[in-house]
Amino acid sequence: MTTTNNPDLARDAMGHLQLRHDGQTCRVSAVRNFPITAPAEAISLVSPEGKELAQIARLDALDAATRALIESDLTQREFTPAILRILRISSRATPSTWDIDTDRGPTRLTLKGEExxxxxxASTLLITDNHGVQFLLKSLSSLDRHSRRLLDHFL
Structure with a gap:
């Protein structure tokens, strides 16, 4: 594994991200090592087998074209909707069904347990539904009073 600020990346005919290093071309995926706390730092380029082939210290240190390739790959891989409002919770006990508004539109999640x-x-929560989808609540203080009251029963 090498740390680089100048990876030789391209897309193949199928749209897969390709890394050229040591005279070889390998299919890779970009993975954030710290997706919540440091999303623009420590990006790994991993093979389909999960082996880390290179690491990028900071996205902002890359040229615009390389950064765009990596950010595009990250967007395809990641799905963490941000909770904007909690509209309704079916019960104060778990399991419970939550109707929420997210940055990706309205949805419903089932919370299996308070864990x-x-x-x-202090102000950020990660909520995992019964299907393993993770929802990010970036700031408790940004919630409206109704949403906060509903959430307080689970905190």
Missing amino acids: DIRRLN
């Missing part, structure tokens, strides 16, 4: 609400810091 599926993980506090990342």
